[in-house]
Every structure is written in C-alpha cells, then in structure tokens.
Amino acid sequence: MKHIITAMLAAGSVFAVSGASAQTVLKWAHVYETSEPFHTESVWAGEEFKKRTNGKYEIQVFPASQLGKETDINQGLTLGTTDIIISGSSFAARSFAPIGVTYYPFTFRNGDHLVAYTKSDIYKELNKGYEEKTGHHIIATTYYGTRHTSSNKPIKSCADMKGLKIRVPDVPAYLAMPRACGANTAPIAFAEVYLALQSGTVEAQENPLTTIQAKKFFEVQKHIILTGHIVDHLNTVVAKGTWDKLSEDERKILGEVAQEAAVRATKTIQKSETEMVQFFKDKGLTVTEINRAEFQDAVAKNTTFEQFGYRKADWDKIQAVK
Numbered sequence: 001m002k003h004i005i006t007a008m009l010a011a012g013s014v015f016a017v018s019g020a021s022a023q024t025v026l027k028w029a030h031v032y033e034t035s036e037p038f039h040t041e042s043v044w045a046g047e048e049f050k051k052r053t054n055g056k057y058e059i060q061v062f063p064a065s066q067l068g069k070e071t072d073i074n075q076g077l078t079l080g081t082t083d084i085i086i087s088g089s090s091f092a093a094r095s096f097a098p099i100g101v102t103y104y105p106f107t108f109r110n111g112d113h114l115v116a117y118t119k120s121d122i123y124k125e126l127n128k129g130y131e132e133k134t135g136h137h138i139i140a141t142t143y144y145g146t147r148h149t150s151s152n153k154p155i156k157s158c159a160d161m162k163g164l165k166i167r168v169p170d171v172p173a174y175l176a177m178p179r180a181c182g183a184n185t186a187p188i189a190f191a192e193v194y195l196a197l198q199s200g201t202v203e204a205q206e207n208p209l210t211t212i213q214a215k216k217f218f219e220v221q222k223h224i225i226l227t228g229h230i231v232d233h234l235n236t237v238v239a240k241g242t243w244d245k246l247s248e249d250e251r252k253i254l255g256e257v258a259q260e261a262a263v264r265a266t267k268t269i270q271k272s273e274t275e276m277v278q279f280f281k282d283k284g285l286t287v288t289e290i291n292r293a294e295f296q297d298a299v300a301k302n303t304t305f306e307q308f309g310y311r312k313a314d315w316d317k318i319q320a321v322k
Contacts (some may be wrong), residue, residue: 012193097309103173108231135240
C-alpha cells in the first residue's frame with residue numbers, strides 16, 4: 001500500500017476525500033537531508049499552510065532527492081510531478097539566465113546583504129523575469145551559507161591558488177573565482193569529495209562552513225580559507241499549474257508561510273556559521289582571512305557578466321542594496 005500511495009503522489013497532485021470535503025495534496029520536493037533546516041522548515045510550512053487553509057491542503061514534503069535530483073524536480077514543475085520545490089538560482093538561471101547574477105563571485109558582502117536583497121526591487125525584477133519566462137513563481141529565498149575554501153595547502157592570496165587542484169561543482173559561476181586565480185578545477189561528484197581529498201586526487205574544495213563540518217571534510221584538510229566568494233541561497237518555487245489553481249487568499253497564505261520558513265531556516269544557518277570558525281580551530285585547522293579586493297579584482301579581469309548571460313546593471317543594483 002505504501003508503494004501505491006508513493007506512486008500516486010509522484011504522478012501529480014492527489015485529491016483525497018475526507019468526509020464531505022475534498023483535500024488537495026501538494027508535493028514539495030528538495031534534495032536536502034531530513035536533519036537540515038531546509039527540510040524541517042519545509043515541513044513546518046506545510047503544516048502551517050494546512051492549518052491556515054482549514055485543512056483544505058495537505059503538503060507532502062519529499063526530502064533527499066526522493067522525487068529526483070535538482071534538475072529533475074525543476075523539470076517537475078513543468079511536467080506536473082512537483083508542486084513546490086526548493087532549489088538554487090543556478091537552476092532557475094537555466095530558464096532565465098539573468099537571475100543567476102547572484103552567483104557571480106563577490107556579489108554579496110555577507111548573509112545580511114543577501115537578506116536585504118530579498119526585500120529589494122531588483123529581487124522582484126529578477127523574479128518577475130523568471131516568472132514571465134517559465135510561469136513558475138519564486139515565493140521565498142533562504143540563505144544557504146557563504147562558500148569558503150578548504151585546502152591542504154596554505155592560501156593567503158589569489159596567487160597561492162595557482163595550480164591548486166580543487167573540486168568545484170560544474171556550475172560556470174562557481175568555477176569563476178578558482179579559475180581566475182589559476183587553480184585547476186575538477187567537477188567531482190559531491191558524494192565522492194571526501195575520498196578525493198583523502199587520496200589527494202584533489203587538494204582543496206569549496207563549500208559553506210556548515211557543509212565542510214557536516215561532511216567531515218575537515219578530517220582530510222589542513223586549512224580553512226575564508227574566501228566568502230559566493231553567498232549561496234535557495235529559492236522556494238511554486239509550479240505555474242499549482243499557482244493557477246490557488247485563490248488569491250491561498251497564494252497570500254502560501255507566500256507568508258514560505259517566507260516565515262525561509263527566515264527561520266536562515267537564522268538557523270547563520271547561527272551555525274558563527275560557531276564554525278572556532279570548531280575548525282579546535283580541530284587543529286588553520287583559519288585564514290583573505291584580502292577580498294585582491295580576489296575580486298582577479299575575477300573582474302578574467303570574467304565578464306555577459307559570458308554567463310548576466311547583466312552588469314542588475315549586479316550594480318544589488319551592490320547598491322543596503
């Protein structure tokens with residue numbers, strides 16, 4: 001019976017009759033583990049949406065790629081196999097390239113700058129462009145963490161990265177900073193990064209501090225370099241087909257609970273990050289600050305916004321956000 005129910009959920013929104021009223025089941029999918037705030041807060045949002053719509057909607061949250069990898073769940077918005085997803089702007093940029101400007105290195109000063117951006121006019125403009133292109137709606141954005149570098153080689157400057165063998169996800173904007181500094185990048189699957197670092201296949205990698213801690217990369221690395229090159233974030237996206245079926249009041253409620261969940265998850269991540277530097281020092285790793293301007297200059301000299309499909313005017317507007 002469990003397998004039958006799962007198959008029904010995967011096929012599309014399910015309408016279950018309970019007494020005299022019909023209940024609509026919506027599928028909320030993401031790729032994160034059940035212990036992470038992106039999941040726990042999604043579950044909370046689903047329960048709140050059910051409560052605030054007087055039980056009309058039941059949201060089933062599918063974590064850990066149960067409905068497919070990130071590419072799959074994004075496609076599911078159009079295919080009707082997902083109603084709501086949490087996904088990075090790098091995937092939204094595959095449909096509307098300009099929204100990916102938020103992944104251009106050193107766009108955000110810190111997590112607080114990202115949060116301010118989510119309340120700005122340029123945020124609304126970019127989301128509107130994505131909506132017009134796809135029909136899907138971004139209703140909230142959650143801080144994922146600031147990406148830093150870990151290495152077995154000490155790094156104090158951009159020049160120190162020359163020739164460094166570093167694992168970086170195969171996303172153009174992620175590759176920009178390491179390549180601008182002369183590093184040799186390798187797109188190793190995330191699940192294989194620990195072994196690759198341990199064996200010396202690569203010497204370094206980059207991820208938020210919370211990820212470095214959770215995946216135990218600190219066990220096979222000697223240095224943490226606070227490059228802060230990308231302030232990563234995730235969007236909560238509602239499928240066009242689902243959005244069109246909601247009333248104005250229901251859209252408002254869904255937006256409110258998604259925003260509240262994003263704020264709660266963001267605060268959890270930011271609190272965890274403040275504890276990470278000391279954690280790594282206690283583990284015997286060297287933690288190094290960088291000259292941000294030096295790295296930023298290298299990126300500016302070696303990359304253009306246009307090569308990624310971004311617009312510098314959008315980036316300038318984000319820089320002006322206080």
